[in-house]
Amino acid sequence: MTLPRIGVFDSGVGGLTVLKAMSEQFPAHYLYFGDTARLPYGTKSAETVARYAIGATRFLEAQNIDLLVIACNTATALAFPLIQQAAHVPVVGVVEPGAAMAAELSKSRAAIVIATEATVSSHAYRDALQRHGVAAHEKACPLFVPLVEEGWIEHPVTEQVARIYLGEALAQAPQQADVLVLACTHYPLIAPLLRRIAPEHMQIVDSAESTARAVKKIIEKHPTLSPTAGDKGGAPAQGLDEENQGVILSEVRLPLAAAERSRRTPMDAKVSPAEHRTFRFYVTDSTDKFKRLATRFLGRQVDHVEHVDLGG
């Protein structure tokens, strides 16, 4: 039996909320790429974001992934068709799953979408929700990402900022809006705070959670990707050469019981053998800062992160 190899791409640490949601829902080999040298994408143009995302796609494909998750709302919003066109594996973005979930939940057919400036400017969520028959009011909340990265998750300043942003959004949105879409992968960390501030009747859709569910469905539908399928051959994936062994957390292609006996990492300590997950992390900038933030995002220690230089 071979687990699917899931490439997860984001501009930084935000996509770790998608990785966390996925790893809670299904076993896989997860390869996370954070383009930290060039973050944030939220302030950049579509052309720039597309160029960066395609570079990362090429890198992850060279690591032999079976499926690519663009765990970045900005990259999905601005460059999804271009990435999909350039990729040789199935690609899942975060916009459509979030929009589909919002459409499933909304009775009034009106939603508020909060996101970075670039995601809002792209109107990707408005368009996706419109296809599902839901009207959307989009609101940029550029201070949420730096507040989350500062670690001010449950903090009076974050609460004050959230009250201002949500207050403005509610004043401008159609009154009957009954869903709040967290259209940035950083926002799940402040979801409890937003839950307290948002009107009680509003349901909150977390795009990380929605994306994890969408990926799970794809894996279950595609026998070659499903963990219950037969072994795909067991040949070592590209990039798993001797030099890389030191940074592989638990890259195993042995039968799972054997792998379980051979080693366990902090990342999968609570996971049963049948539910095996492995994690590899690649970043384009300082690994130290990534480790610190990743530990906060994943809620557990991240020790081994590899630096990658894509040039530029």
Added chain:
Amino acid sequence: MTLPRIGVFDSGVGGLTVLKAMSEQFPAHYLYFGDTARLPYGTKSAETVARYAIGATRFLEAQNIDLLVIACNTATALAFPLIQQAAHVPVVGVVEPGAAMAAELSKSRAAIVIATEATVSSHAYRDALQRHGVAAHEKACPLFVPLVEEGWIEHPVTEQVARIYLGEALAQAPQQADVLVLACTHYPLIAPLLRRIAPEHMQIVDSAESTARAVKKIIEKHPTLSPTAGDKGGAPAQGLDEENQGVILSEVRLPLAAAERSRRTPMDAKVSPAEHRTFRFYVTDSTDKFKRLATRFLGRQVDHVEHVDLGG
């Protein structure tokens, strides 16, 4: 008479406070380069910042500058020796002028330095102040840049954040500290707010202002750079080809009286002929966002901005 050609480099819009301070102090042809596709530098490693800064230096040198100002605390703190080594023109950073000014003002020989995370981690200000016999307590204030870019200059949230950051800094710094160094080029915009919050006895040193004074002194000391020196030849500078004419605000190499008669731009409308300044702006990402922020930073309309692709 030929005005000096001053290259000004920053990761984004912050360096515009240095540009503004210089243009208020002396006439010159200013060429501003904002590496907006790769901002912020404040979260990046020294290696990455050095690579980016040297790329920008090469670009500005190709525009025939006489002197380069690294109007970016992070780039100066992390990469100044490397940039200076790579450059073919004199290079001025923002750290040493700010430190020298703080040393001039401090009676107690103790200062507080507020900056981005990367500038603080580099300890460039601590080291520079130490050379001047001043002890420094450095405090990272990562939320100030996004707050300024959100336009929350005089805003209760910014005030609350400033009270938290300054409170923490004052609690940790030597009690006798009598100078507060604004070691990030974004901070001059919230200087009035910081002035109200900081203890009355503390003097505030603005590194943009200090750098402008340092550059003025260099120009006055070097006859070939001084505006009162004879014409350097008058040949058109590199890069001033026909295609670029549309974006040149007031690039003139005619005698100033003739230039004055021929045209005036909004940027120099209040400047007398003898005090002529010209401005060119280059950015690596969206020109629209830059124009909007630049107008706020410079306190006047910026209409013509050129997009440059340095790759990556």
